[in-house]
Amino acid sequence: MPPSSRSATPWLFLMPALLLLSLSVLIPAVLALLMSFTRSGLDVSEPLAWVGLSNLRRLWADAVFRRVLGTTVLYLVGVVPPIVVSSLGLAILVNRKLPGIQLLRAAYYTPVLVSIVVAAIAFRxxxxxxxxxxxxxxxxxxxxxxxxxxxxxxALVSVMVVTFWKGIGYYMVIFLAGLQGIPVELYEAAALDGCRGWRVHLHITLPLLRPYVVLVAVISAIAATKVFEEVFLMTQGGPAGSTRTLVYYVYDQAFRELDISYACTVGLALFLLVVLLTLLRFSVAQSSRFL
Known part of the structure; x- marks a missing residue:
């Protein structure tokens, strides 16, 4: 087979996935970016009016957006640290070789399998x-x-509890995979040196699980930033806008105010926030290699 044919073969296998990704993600994202510089509604018969940076200036002066952004950051801060610490503690707990430990693992993972719609209605x-x-x-x-x-x-704390309950089992599995990759000999050597209890995890477990901690922190932060279903089903952004997050504000502007272009502008701000969190994850992961 010629070298050119061999190099083209992987792209042929990737073509269906790339086509689907382009139609469902890339093209809509580019269109949303372009629409953020226009004035448009749901009426597709009306021509798009180019307004340049008008929507961005409106976003900068929008007091509601600043409040929504603050609520989103508060949601992130209120969910991520507890879910990282708790899922790590659960992973250490279920990593023991005890009778019936498989049932305990399944019990903690069960909330992940529950639909977020069912969970939100049940908690309501x-x-x-x-x-x-x-x-x-x-x-x-x-x-x-x-x-x-x-x-x-x-209200906001009550919604946070649903996100915490729904995600703790998923992140527990990630930490459990990392724990099972740590050689048992390290713990045996620590026991011979008299290192027991929480000191073992402080000096062995946590340093070796640093990449997993960073991964879970960033994934849970991105998930908390994009929270929508819990808010929509439980509070509708209320009371008094106390649970209105960025994604809900995008929905509010697009489907209640029918201001699609401004909704795309708010979505652009959300995209930049997610990109910032992703870059933070890569920078922390890169620096952790040299520690």
Whole structure:
């Protein structure tokens, strides 16, 4: 086979996937970028009006966007550290050779298999004023019903719990894969030197799992930045806009205000935030090689 044919063969296998990726991701992304410099709505019969940087200037002066961006960052900060620490702790727990440990692993991973729609509706019922959680609080403490989703001070945290519950098992599996790649001899040598308990994980587990910690932190951060289903199904961005995130703001502008061009501009800001997180992941991973 000629060298040119051999070099073209991989591209022939990749062509269907590249075509599908172009139609579903690349081309819509380019069109959304172009539309952010126009003024357009849902009426496709109206011609696009080129407005240049007008949408970007509007975004810069948009107080609602700044509030939504702050809520998104708060969501990220409130979800990522707990989910990284908890999933790592669960991975260390289920990495032990104990009777029935496979069932325990399956139990912790089960929430990942639950549809986010089902999870959001179930937690909405759980948080209701006449729901299970308020019923237990009234029985045990005699307290009045708490508006978990109606109180602006509690609504965002209540939605964060759903994201945490849904994702902890997935990240646990990533850490578990890293733990099972650590040689057992290192722990045996540490035990002979008198290093036991949490000190073993501090001096052996954490340094060797540093790439996995970075990976989980960035993946969970990107997922928290793009959260939508939980907000849409549980709070609709309320109360008083306290749970409105960037992705929900894009939806709000596109399908409620029918301002497609401005929605694309907000989506561009979201894209830049995700790119920033990705670059941060690569820079941290690159620097960790030299530590």
């Amino acid at each position: 019922w759980l948080y209701a004023e006449n729901g299970l959680l308020n019923g237990l609080l009234a029985t045990w403490m005699g307290s009045e019903p708490i508006g978990f989703l109606a109180d602006p001070r509690l």
